[in-house]
Amino acid sequence: MRIMGFDPGLALLGYAVLDVRSPHEQSLMDCGVVQTSGGLPLPRRLGQISAAVAELMEAYRPEAVAVEELFFNKNVKTALTVGHARGALLSAVIRYTDAIYEYTPLQVKQAVTGYGRADKHQVQQMVKTLLCLKAVPRPDDAADAVAVALCHAQTAWQAAAFKIR
Numbered sequence: 001m002r003i004m005g006f007d008p009g010l011a012l013l014g015y016a017v018l019d020v021r022s023p024h025e026q027s028l029m030d031c032g033v034v035q036t037s038g039g040l041p042l043p044r045r046l047g048q049i050s051a052a053v054a055e056l057m058e059a060y061r062p063e064a065v066a067v068e069e070l071f072f073n074k075n076v077k078t079a080l081t082v083g084h085a086r087g088a089l090l091s092a093v094i095r096y097t098d099a100i101y102e103y104t105p106l107q108v109k110q111a112v113t114g115y116g117r118a119d120k121h122q123v124q125q126m127v128k129t130l131l132c133l134k135a136v137p138r139p140d141d142a143a144d145a146v147a148v149a150l151c152h153a154q155t156a157w158q159a160a161a162f163k164i165r
């Protein structure tokens with residue numbers, strides 16, 4: 001199964017492409033970020049995100065897409081801009097697949113590290129370990145997207161194992 005993971009953001013939107021053959025056989029095909037310029041108007045930046053995500057979907061043709069849910073913090077303006085970026089991302093993804101799964105930051109941490117309150121460094125080290133990588137993916141937004149994809153890989157295998165046949 002090919003999974004694309006996304007860590008939404010307006011300035012940097014992380015993405016990852018994971019090939020999963022079994023719960024213990026996973027490989028990272030690609031990861032990186034879609035970057036938009038702060039000097040551009042918001043609609044233009046959202047258009048760039050939508051176009052870039054559409055290109056990624058076309059290039060990799062994932063069977064499932066995992067997206068981190070919006071984590072509301074005290075900065076309302078940041079939450080709104082990330083919400084806009086999520087909307088642009090989801091509107092591009094839905095043109096290619098209905099198989100969209102959303103996970104909270106707590107769910108991602110729990111799936112990747114076994115502890116829902118793990119810090120960023122612990123998550124990154126587990127991403128590196130689980131995928132037998134030489135280094136943690138950079139920038140952080142790309143590593144976060146890999147963690148989101150790994151979360152879905154874990155969840156999908158567990159759901160399949162308990163499915164009534």
